[in-house]
Amino acid sequence: MAVPTDPTRKRILDAAEPAFAEHGFAGTSLRALTRQARVNLAAIHYHFGSKEALLRAVLDRIVAPVNRERLAGLDRLEAEAGDRALTVEEILAAFLRPALDLIRDLGERGRILARFLGRSATEPTELVQAIVHEQFGEVGIRYLAALERALPTVPPGELFWRFKCVIGVLTFLLADPTHLTSPLGAERSQDSDVELRRLVAFLAPGVGAPATFCPQS
Amino acid sequence: MAVPTDPTRKRILDAAEPAFAEHGFAGTSLRALTRQARVNLAAIHYHFGSKEALLRAVLDRIVAPVNRERLAGLDRLEAEAGDRALTVEEILAAFLRPALDLIRDLGERGRILARFLGRSATEPTELVQAIVHEQFGEVGIRYLAALERALPTVPPGELFWRFKCVIGVLTFLLADPTHLTSPLGAERSQDSDVELRRLVAFLAPGVGAPATFCPQS
DNA sequence: GTCTATAACGGGATAGAC
């Protein structure tokens, strides 16, 4: 992944990714990164300025493409559907697919990134939460709007809460990608479609449930 | 919570709880704890031996009662049901209630503990995962068995996976207890029953779904 | 852009007096 001939900046990012994913932000020292990336300590400060700035750079590189994919997927879906209303299943699949694809497409690194993403949602550092939040903003708004159109009888506040539960499941599964592999020791499926369908099948009934237990109704 | 007259050992635990919850293990220094607990640095080593051992003590104090409650709740449920099979809703409620009660009964500290628990599931440190795993063992086995009896047509492997998703949602909600408060700015409900019913209503359909998308079937 | 050297500080752990 990070061969010695890579530019210094890339080597640092490539080393920081699994380190942050595995040990968290506070648990990762810059010196550990210098050893792993075979880079000088000062180089990190030259290229990124500070440890926090490095974290931001790492996170941006991971999160941005996933969320871009999510928006593109929703665009495609809405264009294909025309006047027809989207189903909950379609919306959930479009939202979940980019994250699952990460794992399928990138192999070991994908699993590392997924772990990073899963961890980020509960990271202590306010910085991490701020970055993810900021990157996530438009995605949340667009998908929530899509869900509201698909489920006009469920109060928006309740839908918001259910959407957060969806994120919770995804986060948890990503934090330890072994959760995604098929149970009972079946071989890991090379396509993420089966995982995606399984996740959607689990989540869609709850997301689309009638609004019986809504406290604010 | 930790008044200056408390025994030293308790003051340390009470200070460590919110600190670990907020900043994580690596992000919390023993020196910060000494300031908060108004305790000498050496006292921590005298009472606990090491930082890791302190973490273990803190975790034990939190997790043990919750899991005891979960087992007791399942016992009660099965005793009352007699020969009748338990419903998915009953099982999920028994599993989820102790964690939600934590927040209701303990106020601010409850929210701190919940955050700690939520975080623990994705904590970097292998130690944390080992402790939680070890404490959780019997709970997982008993509840999974109950689910298998309630849903004999769903393959056990699939049920196991769905149960992990339940834990994922709970973990995520606990990690930031503001997720649990009613949406739309409604006042926080003093009883956790409404939250519990909402969670069960969201999860039960997915847990009990027919086994259509099971990869191993 | 990359290095060496070092500043300035905080970390966990321990010895030993009381």
Add this chain to the structure above:
DNA sequence: GTCTATCCCGTTATAGAC
């Protein structure tokens, strides 16, 4: 059981040569 003092090491960050 609780304190002070200290060890020894690692931390981020920076200055300045090349």
